[in-house]
Amino acid sequence: MGRNSSIIHAVLLLFAAVALPLAAAQPWPVCGSSANSYTAGSTYETNLGNLAFDLQGNASSTLFASGTVGSTPDTVYGLLLCRGDVSISDCADCGSRVIQDIGQFCNRTKDKILVYNQCYAQFSDNDFLAATNNSGGYSLLISGTNISSGADVAAYDRAVIDLLNATVRHAVGNPNRRLFATGKRVGTDPAFGAIYSLAQCSPDLSPAQCQRCHDDLLAQWWETFPVNGRGARVAGPRCYLESELGPFYTGDPMVLLLADGLTPAPVPAPPDGVPTTTGGKNNSARKILVIILPIVAVAIIAAISLCIWNMCRKDRSAKSEHFSGLSIKSFGSLPDDTDEDFESVKSTLLSLASLQVATDNFHENKKLGEGGFGSVYKGLLSGQEVAVKRMSKGSNQGLEELKNELVLVAKLHHRNLVRLVGFCLENGEKLLVYEYMPNKSLDTILFDIERRRLLDWATRFRIIEGIARGLQYLHQDSQKKIVHRDMKTSNILLDGDMNPKIGDFGLARLFAQDQTRDVTSCIAGTFGYMSPEYVMRGHYSTKSDVFSFGILVIEIVTGRRRNSGPIFSEQNDEDILSIVWRHWEEGTTAEIIDYSLGRNYPEAEVLRCVNIGLLCVQQNPVDRPTMADVMVLLNSDATSSLPAPAPMPTYLIDGTSGYSQTTAQWSDTGR
Known part of the structure; x- marks a missing residue:
């Protein structure tokens, strides 16, 4: 397991315990040299973000993805490998964490590794994907504590190596498991009665390549880690190996190793063409490998037989x-x-x-x-x-x-x-x-006189950007094009860190990739957020969501709710949209920014958001930007470079439209 200082230096991290919960929020970063870095807003940074999104999407069904984006000198190579025992949704969540964290760690160094409990991610401007071992970079994580004093350290050494060998053999010998296996050794020593293990390779390797990669790890296992450490983990782009004195993976072990005095079972032969590894230690012939599947089947049958009959019947x-x-x-x-x-x-x-x-x-x-x-x-x-x-x-x-x-x-x-x-x-x-979203929906904070103070401008901009990113995924990056049709503040939920998540897909509709719009005679949604073409003619498309997003942006900037009553009413009340447009034309936009912000905001960024909001609510859907365009505009540094919005339609300002003729077709869902 030679260290390659010219690429990424391995970092040794000490923890009181390695087996942290699956949903650990922070990654363990491994950062390259600061001399090899990129600048904010550069093409490399854009390519890096795009590749992270691609990997998250591609790994959501296979638990693995690798790829490249861009051309020299801005080419980015990347890999995302989720642990083989996590669910698809957990893998997707971990990929989302990578997208969020990729710009926050390693201070824009091009070589970076982010190690989570659910997944491993690596990015570089060097083609580390060409290697079939971990020489391109890895992270070492060990327990900061030792096994109990008085334990037979030599026996513990042998037990760990025997179990790791058995787990690796099972991983490479079962290609249907995608080069992944978990193991458990049941022993009689009170200091280490049970040892747990996990072995995995990136599934694009062959079984023989996976075996050789793990051979490199096992050959120097005790030269790298303390011989009496309670646990150790090597996380790399090509192979992953871990042992602990407590359970850390999900599900039952795939292999079981039994110590002396326990019921033995025949040792299966190694796969064809794959040599048996030793890890630099003598294997103990007394330890027996048991394939766990028959045991699991027996356990399931036993559990069923123990069910209370009435409960099972119910x-x-x-x-x-x-x-x-x-x-x-x-x-x-x-x-x-x-x-x-x-x-x-x-x-x-x-x-x-x-x-x-x-x-x-x-x-x-x-x-x-x-x-x-x-x-x-x-x-x-x-x-x-x-x-x-x-x-x-x-x-x-x-x-x-x-x-x-x-x-x-x-x-x-x-x-x-x-x-x-x-x-x-x-x-x-x-x-x-x-x-569960601890901070509930956006409207419960934004429109509350006191609680809105929790939303400083940085938080509001992050919410705007997060909503835009979610909509871009729905419209463009997901497997299917999806129109939400009910974007509003009460459907934007906030997690414990005030990060936004779009919810409530009850009115959402699937679109074919080449489909641009659809028509319905049953108008359903929430008044004030629905686009005019949807309200008047039943036409909806991704641009309908863009209109709703524009309303959201205006509300987030001003802290004022769009009138809940019809803006086409005979009373001709001026709503927040028309107020913003009037101030925009008069050059007095600062007057309508939420007072709770004081003057603690970057004026240019706030004006850019108002500009984007007005672009999104233009009368003609063709004139509205796509959500991909919105993401570009949000991250543009120059407000002057943004296109000017078209004049606000008269019917949105003074109620002169003949909307009353179509009012009977509209139905508010009341949600």
């Missing part, structure tokens, strides 16, 4: 009625390609009993909010805080919303979109379970 009845019979046809007409996606979300089905326990049987004290769809409750599900959306019983609207959420959840994985945890259809209940 569960089977619920599953039969609400799961086996659940199909895409239960919800009526949908596009032809949605059946497979719907089948993929059946695994997120939750029991009503579990959600009743999670919410104290939907206790009033657990209620987070209420709307026309029903109520939302806070709950604790398997140790995770969740928000449970309980649709009103008998509501067709709720059924329609649930259908859209379930069909789309298989397609959407992005850090600026709220993650759907699961759903329940039981005893007439229609329940959707989301990740």
Whole structure:
């Protein structure tokens, strides 16, 4: 495991314990030389961000992605490898963390590694992808504590190496596992009764290459790590190896190693063409490798036989009625390609009993909010805080919303979109379970006289940028083009760090990649955020979302809610949009910026956001920018270079439109 100082220096990080929770917020960064760095706003930085987005999207289904973006001298090479035991959604979440953290660590050095518990990411201007071992860079993480005093250190040494060897052999001998395996050694020594292991290679390697990569790690394992350390991990772009004295992976081990005095089993032969490794130590012939799958099967059968009969019967009845019979046809007409996606979300089905326990049987004290769809409750599900959306019983609207959420959840994985945890259809209940957002929705803070002070300008700009990034993903970067159709402040949720996530896809619609718009006779949405072509003619497209985004930007800048009543009313009340336009024309925009900000904001950046907001609400959808354009404009340094918005349509200002003729076609969802 030779260190290559010309590329990336390995960093030795000491921790009290390596096996941290999967959702560790901060990465362990490994940074290259500051002499090899890029500047802010450079082509290299743009390519780096684009590659991170590409890797996150490509790895969301395979847990691995690598690639390059750009041409010399701004070429960026990158790799994202998620641990083989994490879910697709966890991998997507980790990829989102990479996107968020990539500019915050290593001070713009071109060579950088970010190591998380869920995934490993590496970027460089050098082609480290050409190597089949970890010479291009790696991170060493070890426990800062030792095994119990009095333990047989030599026996511990042998036990760890034996287990790592067995785990590697299983990984390379089972290509269907994508070069990944977990292991466990059960022993009799009280100081290390159980040892856990994990071995993984990037799946683009051959089994033999994976074996050789791990050979390099094992050959110097104890030369690198203390012989009596409680745990150690090597995270690299090509192979990954870890051992701990406590469980750190999900699921059952794939291999089991049994010490003396425990029931033995035959040792399987190594795969053809793959030599047996020694790791520089003598393997103990007394230790027996057991393939875990038969044991797991026996354990499952035993667990089933121990179920209380009535509980099992009740569960089977619920599953039969609400799961086996659940199909895409239960919800009526949908596009032809949605059946497979719907089948993929059946695994997120939750029991009503579990959600009743999670919410104290939907206790009033657990209620987070209420709307026309029903109520939302806070709950604790398997140790995770969740928000449970309980649709009103008998509501067709709720059924329609649930259908859209379930069909789309298989397609959407992005850090600026709220993650759907699961759903329940039981005893007439229609329940959707989301990740919990501690700061609730944007409107609860932005339009509160006191709480809005929590939103300084840096936070507001981050919210604007995050919403734009989420919409760009929906319109352009996701597997399918998706129009949200209900963008508003109450559907922008904020996590504990005030990062925005778009929620509520009940009205969302799938578009074909070459489709530009659609028409509906049933106008559904929230008045004030809907584009004029949608309200008047039922035409909706990605540019409808752009219009709604423009309203959001204006509200975030001014801290004022767009009038909830019709802006086409006979009373001719002036709403915030017309006020902003008037001040924009008069050059007095500073007068309508949220007073709670004081003067603590960069004027040029705020004016740029107002300009972008007005561009987004232009009457002709063709004149509005795309969300990709918006991202470019948001990060533009010169306000003077932005295009000027077209004059505000008269009907948006003085109510002279003949909208009253079409009012009967509009229906506010009340959400």
